[in-house]
Amino acid sequence: MNHHATSADQELLDDEQDFNLNEYIARYFRYWYLFPVFLVLAFTVAFFYLQITQPVYSTKTTILIKDEKKGLGGSQGDILTELSSQFGGNKLVENELEVIKSQTLMEQVIKELTLDVSYTAKEGLRTVNLYKTSPVIIKAEVITPFGFQEPMTIHIEDSTHFRFNDEDKIFTFNQRFNNAWGAFVITKGAQSDVQDLKVHFTDVENLAENMLKRLSVEQPNIKSTVLELTYEDSNVQRSKDVLNKLLDVYVQSSLSDKNSEASNTLKFIENRLGLITGELGDVERDVESYKTNQGITDISAESQLFLENIKENDTKLNEVNTKISILESVDNYIQNAGEGAVAPATYMIDDPVLVSLLTKFNELELQRERYARTTSPNNPLLETINTQLAGTRQSIRENVQNLKRGMAVTKKNLENINTRFSAGLRSIPKKEREFVGIKRQQSIKEELYLYLLKKREETALAYASTVTDSRLIDAPIATFNPIKPKKAVVWLGAGVIGIIIPVLLINLLFMLNNTVQRREEIEKVTHSSILGEIGQMKVQVNGLPGEESIIKMTSRSAVAEQFRALRTNLQYLGDGSCRVLMFTSSIGGEGKSFVSINLAASLAYSDKRVLLIGLDLRKPTLHDRLMVPNKFGASNCLIGQGHYEDFIQNTGVHPKFDVLTSGPIPPNPSELLSNGRLPVLLAELREKYDYILIDSPPYGLVTDSALIAEHVDATLYIVRFNYTIHDHLKRIGELQRMRRFTNLSVIFNGVNYGVGYGYGYGYGGYGYGYYAEESEGAVKAVGSRFKKLVGKS
Known part of the structure; x- marks a missing residue:
């Protein structure tokens, strides 16, 4: 088993x-x-x-970034490439890409274009931006936190007057106003037909972040140094202005960085020139005074020779001292870099290695300053640049120390030579020797003065001819059609x-509906035969809902035909002699009373004597549907109180259709059904009626149906469309497998033969549309259908 x-x-x-x-x-x-x-x-x-x-347009422009590594000659270029191999041309372009997308530059663009104050107006259903077309211009001095949160409405009354928000007070242009939004001056703007507009104040930092999200900077070709800037905006003119201004700000920032070194060098040379000029004037006055006092007009040839030699040696010694001074300034700059120290002039240094190291150090300093403005302190790239700066600084200091040691040796040698020349001068007469000493100081100062003048001119020329590292290729061009x-x-x-x-x-x-929807579901789960299908009643009969109506069996409606088909199928129950039929279901509301009443009426119309017994002793409804009294009935017979003939009533539906209602509700229905009087009652009724239909309680709720089933010929289990849940079908399958009910069959009730149901099952599965009673409800409103679907009714 x-x-x-x-x-x-x-x-x-x-x-x-x-x-x-x-x-x-x-x-x-x-x-x-x-x-x-x-x-x-x-x-x-x-x-x-x-x-x-609002439609959004895309505006593009392209710029060329010049490679700073190009143009270095010979060994210097090779040394610099070797020492800074990590910063090639592509890396430089990537750095400039990040600089262009920096928050600082975008905030400067916003301030110069006054984009933190925007104007909008309604144009039909759409809100349009009035960039450069606003009839008013607001010059904001102070904006309150409330002003950043809520827009301010301006109603223009005429060419000279306007109102704020919903206020009635009239104001004039070119006045200073103070209100909840802040302090500002409102002036007249462009000629426009707009009468009502809103003014939006936006925080510069937040606006810059938002604008940077709409800006993209890409390198189309990795081998080139061309950058493509794309900006998306709902206003074409504003997008062009943003790109143009962004490039202007970027160029000015680049020029400022490049001019900083030349400016510092000019300051250094000017300071040195001031000192040398004063010293040279003093020496020239000493020469003039000595010649006047001593009456010297010329010196001997020997003195002239010594003087020329000393002059040449002093020139060399002066150059050495200058280089040592420059090296000391370099060492001081490296030690105090970042604290406002004046950067030395790299072209005043002869050593190519030191020049390359200083160039690299200055580039790293500029990059560090840019990244410090645009990135967080913990950015890995910033940390890498700081590490490279520390390494380069150490290399420069070591190189400077080596050069200073070499310069010290050279200086000592030159000083020894000067000592020998000074000894030779002792053989020259005292006057001439004194004059040569004074002349020697004059020559030294003149050489140094001329050298500084030359370097100042060179630096000034370089400062004046500084050009940007970028060049505009294509001016901003907007798309003709919006991109979104x-x-x-x-x-x-x-x-x-x-x-x-x-x-x-x-x-x-x-998925959420766990009720029975199709005939196949019943057949699969219960493995029981479906004796018939009853369609859904769509019209009311005698004022009752369709599912509670008594159908006029002489009609040609679809449901009436289905009951006739069900009446015909009764001959296939068991061996064809089943006359006592019990109707049950899983729960209440599945249509037991509706099916039993109308099937009984159909049998009566076929000239059969039919008795419908209400054995739902707990919740009887037959008497209400048939509109007959229920003072006495089956419960009286089961307790032995009177004969059944005294309680049977004609329904009025048909002369051969009688009913035995349930009668008074007893306190012990199960005990009454099992006291042995039910089979005796049914045996007597079999002699008088052709068919006995029993309306029993739901099997899934009480055991009364199981007690009644022992005395009937067949059980008709009602399953209602979109009402009976799948778990109840499993109970029917268990009853079928266990043979608990004799000749168990299923009646599928309340089927909705809408579009998509089945393939034409039974007699009623295909097109009852030609029946007059059904045509009235054939087409329903979409809203009613949707409500019905959601309500699972």
């Missing part, structure tokens, strides 16, 4: 797991009206979205959404 049950359960499980493609597709045809509804809604939303949304919203994509998306939503909704409803 257990083996049989296990096999049956496995077979049931396999059946439930089968996927029926036709059934899956049919569910969508059943609710076809949802698709046009949601398509119309989706297209309506798409239409209003396109009307409301794209109408074709919006319409296509609306169509897809209009299809997807009802598909998802239908699937969700079917």
Whole structure:
């Protein structure tokens, strides 16, 4: 027995797991009206979205970044390339890319274009920006926190007057105002027909972040140094102005960085020139005074020779001292870099290695300053640059120390030579020797003065001829058509959404709906035969809902025909001689009384004597539906109180259709049904009636039906469409396998033969549309259908 049950359960499980493609597709045809509804809604939303949304245009421009590594000659270029291999041309372009996208530059663009104050107005359903077309211009002095949160409305009354928000007070232009938004001056702007506009104040930092999200800077070709800037905006003119101003700000920032070194060098030379000029004047006055006092007009040839030699040696010694001074300034600059120290002039240094190291150090300093303004202190790239700066600083200090040691040796040698020349001068007469000493100081100062003048001119020329490292290739050009919203994509998306939503909704409803929807579900789970199908009553009869009506069996309606078919199918129950039939179900409301009453009426119309017994002793409803009294009935017979003939009533539906109502509700229905009088009563009634139909309580709730089933010929189990849940079908399958009910069959009640249901099952599965009684409710409003679907009614 257990083996049989296990096999049956496995077979049931396999059946439930089968996927029926036709059934899956049919569910969508059943609710076809949802698709046009949601398509119309989706297209309506798409239409209003396109009307409301401002079109966004894309503006592009390209610039060329010049490679700073080009132009270095010979060994210096090679040394610099070797020492800074990590910073090639591509890396330089990437650095400039980040600089262009910096928050600092964008904030400067906003301030110069006054983008933190914007003006909007309504144009139909759309809100348009009045950039450079606003009839008013606001010069904000102070903006309050409230002003950043809420826009300010301005109503223009005439050419000289306006109102704020909903205030009645009239104001004039060119005045200073103080209100909840802040302090500002309002002047007249461009000529415009706009009468009402809103003014939006935006925080510069937040606006810069938002604008940077719409700015993209890319390198189209990795091998080139060309950058492509793209900016998206709803206003074409504003997008062009933003790109132009951004490039202007970037160029000015680059020029400022490049001029800083030349400016520092000029300051250094000017300071040195001031000192040398004063010293040279003093020496010249000493020469003049000595010649006047001593009456010297010329010196001997020997003195002249010594003087020339000393002059040449002093020139060399002076150059050495100058170089040592420059090296000391370099060492001081390296030690105090970042603290306002004056940068030395690299072209005043002869050593190529030191020149390359200083050039690299200055580049790293500029990069560090840029990244410090645009990135966080913990940025890995900033940390890398700091590490390279520390290494370069150490290399420069070591190189400077080595050069200073070499210069010290050279200086000592020159001083020794001067000592020998000085000894030679002692042989010259005292006057001449004194004059040569004074002349020697004059020559030294003149050489140094001329050298500094030359370097100052060179530095001034370099400062005046400084050019930017970038060059504009293409001016900003905006797209002719907006890049978003794209109408074709919006319409296509609306169509897809209009299809997807009802598909998802239908699937969700079917997933959440655990009630019986199809005939196959009953057959798969219960393995019972379906004796008949009863369609859903769509019209009221005698003022009662369709599901509670007594059908006029002489009509040609679809449901009447189905009851006739069910009456015919009764001959296939058991061996064909089943005359006592019990109607039960899993729960209340599945239509036992409706089916039993109308089947009894159909049998009566076929000239059969029919008795309908109400044995639902707990919640009787037959007397209400048939509108007969229920003072006495079956409960009286079961307790032995009177004869059944005294309690049987004619229904008035047909002369051969009688009813035995349940009677008074007893306190012990189960005990009454099992006291032995029920089989005696049925045996006596069999002699008088052709068919005895018993309306019993739901089997899934009480055990009364099981007690009645022992005395009937067949059991008709009512399953209602979209009402009976699947778990109840399993109970029917268990009853069938256990043979608990004799000749168990199923009646599928309340079936909705809408589009997509079945393939034409039985007598009523295909097109009852030609029946007059059904035509009135054939076409329903879409809203009513949707409400019915959601309510699972």
